[in-house]
Amino acid sequence: MDQVIAWAGLPGAWLLVAGPLYQGALELRAEDVDREGIEATTARIPRPDPVSPWWLLPPVLYLIRRHRGNAFRRAALAQLTQAQRDQFTSFVNKATGWFTVALGATLLAAEQTWQVIDRHGWPGWLFWPLIIVMLGASVLNTALRMIHDQRAAGTAAQQADAPP
Numbered sequence: 659m660d661q662v663i664a665w666a667g668l669p670g671a672w673l674l675v676a677g678p679l680y681q682g683a684l685e686l687r688a689e690d691v692d693r694e695g696i697e698a699t700t701a702r703i704p705r706p707d708p709v710s711p712w713w714l715l716p717p718v719l720y721l722i723r724r725h726r727g728n729a730f731r732r733a734a735l736a737q738l739t740q741a742q743r744d745q746f747t748s749f750v751n752k753a754t755g756w757f758t759v760a761l762g763a764t765l766l767a768a769e770q771t772w773q774v775i776d777r778h779g780w781p782g783w784l785f786w787p788l789i790i791v792m793l794g795a796s797v798l799n800t801a802l803r804m805i806h807d808q809r810a811a812g813t814a815a816q817q818a819d820a821p822p
Contacts, residue, residue: 659800660777661777662705664773664777664797665774667770667773667774668767668770668771668774669745670770671767671769671771672792672795672796672797673765673794674763674766674767675760675763675764675767675796676765676795676796676799676800678756678759678760678763679760679796679799680799680800680803680804682753682755682756682757682759682760683804684801684804684807685752686749686752686753686756687804689737689745689748689749689752690745691745691746691749692741692742692745693698695704695739695742696742696745696746699734699737699738699742702728702737703733703737704736705729705730706726706729706730708726709722709723709820716795717803719815731748746822757790766795767792768789771788771789771792772785773787776814804810807815
């Protein structure tokens with residue numbers, strides 16, 4: 659019975675990764691955001707100059723890029739209307755929430771994956787390919803479902819516009 663529970667827990671844990679990814683994608687797509695207005699406004703703001711990574715230590719490169727990125731975001735937010743800032747903030751907060759849930763589920767799924775490998779005495783290197791495959795399957799599930807939903811919505815719209 660222990661084997662059955664271990665094997666049932668593995669796909670269950672990975673479904674807890676796929677579910678929040680998909681639900682987050684659905685909610686973010688449905689979010690009312692003036693994407694064109696925000697993109698038009700931010701396109702007028704000069705992008706920060708790229709930093710050459712060849713002469714910097716990785717921590718210094720990270721800090722410089724982060725500082726320039728934060729300056730760009732502050733300048734972009736200052737140019738947006740209050741409604742656009744509210745929409746953007748709502749979008750980012752929802753994305754952060756769903757990403758956090760999916761990340762937590764990924765950590766639990768990694769633990770469950772390791773337990774199955776350990777229980778069966780499989781080699782430790784097998785852990786990483788399994789993690790990559792299962793995480794890839796979770797992301798692919800979301801991508802394919804979103805594409806399918808978009809196509810279905812387009813087909814329904816075409817049928818509604820067609821004369822009887």
